[in-house]
Amino acid sequence: MFKAIVSASTLQDALDSVSVLVDECKIRLNEEELSIRAVDPANVGMVDLTLEAAAFESYSADGGVIGVNLARLEDIAGMAASGDLVHLELDEETRKLHIEIDGLSYTLALIDPDSIRQEPDIPELDLPAEVVVEGAQLNRGVKAADMVSDHIRLRVDEAEESFYIEAEGDTDDVDLKLTREDLIAFSPGPADSLFSLDYLKDMNKAIPADAEVTVELGEEFPVKLHYGFGQGLGQVTFMLAPRIQSD
Template identity: 55%
Template sequence: MSDAEAVVEETETSAGFKAIGEQRFFAEYFEQFDALADEMKLHLNDGGLFGIVVDPASVGMVRNSLDREALEHYSATGGVIGLNISRMLDILGMGKSGDLVELTLDTETRKLHIQVDGLSYTLALIDPDSIRREPEIPEDLDLDANVTVAFEDLKRGITAADMVSDHVRFRTGTSDDGKIACYIEAEGDTDDVDLELTHEKLVAIDAAPDDGDSLFSLDYLKDIKKPIPKDAKVRIELGEEHPIKLHYGHTEMGDDALAGDCTVMLAPRISSE
């Protein structure tokens, strides 16, 4: 197989790929991958776009989808293409949120043609076989705490923790009123931060006081939170010195329907105490 032929897997099924949609949906979709990786395998599924990436240190993973219903036009019956994520975002950045973006796969040149706000760009693709193998996000972890928070509260806790430390602790506990609460905490050399999200403040909670208590790198969380829509509700799965999972839906496209969904998993920093 030549390099050109290897750029697109299953070329017969991916030959008809074409997608047209608002810039904001494509940009939000690729931004979460960009937080962890430089390259990705983009799956051109019948139901929409799909991908999984892991960062080079295998600390963070993201599984992300963009549903075909969010787009003005979508046609694809399968296949995988490899692409540079930051290059794709640079091209999308040439347009505005509501601009229509058109993606078309050229089967002759094995390149992706992108049109946005009068700009035409031909993006050279990457051999999918040369991109790091996609991980499976484990589903059988012992994550007993399920907490749903408004993104603004999650962002506030991460931002405050970053003022005093390189790491942040998520845990469940009991507030002064005796109800289960979620805590976002950080301890610095001189200063401490403690954000209490009481039962009334949370969107939902299914946890016992000691179900969740883990420490995580703020460098990862700061990047991960950037693409999350400001009005999103984020469901957090948490355990005892276990990975954390963050689940959220993409921007609403009308009638409370979401453009897709994303799951991010981050490995913990095991406490030395």
């Protein structure tokens, strides 16, 4: 059983954060929250999303799991005008999701959850450095790195008390230096890791410019990017595996 009403913008923010990594996903319709975990086919990027029942206008669910085509669901949510509410109701018998937006009814065939790639276990990592940065700043660093390289380096300079987003190209280099004053919060620690820029670009696309993004980092360790949406009742965590730095 699943029946819920949610604002179109909250639904869109949720879907966007998952669709940057995978085409299909399982959605867990728990009693207290809706949740999604997914990993890209290369096992490099993961997403863990929860949206509390309180983020919905109304929400009732009893723990079922559905499989959805994300692009299709995003198209439907895109039919909503700003401020529209989206009504969702699962038909258990036909395994279809009924979606209704201001007189428009859409019957979405679901995907067998067993046919969808297994949900990842997102590891607990005790990473030594933590930076809280505006989405817009992260976006600047990613765009700058994209001018010169396919890789991006995230680094904390403990002596300088600064967080660096860097990229080295064949001829040109770029770095964005964010000092304690530029950051929303900063717990320095030893951190220096290289990542595939394509993945970080995709994750960056989903992060709103005004989001407060918590970045957890280590030395040649995965990075975790965490931010809230839906008035803080939705939470997204991205995890991205590092590339080995060859010097």
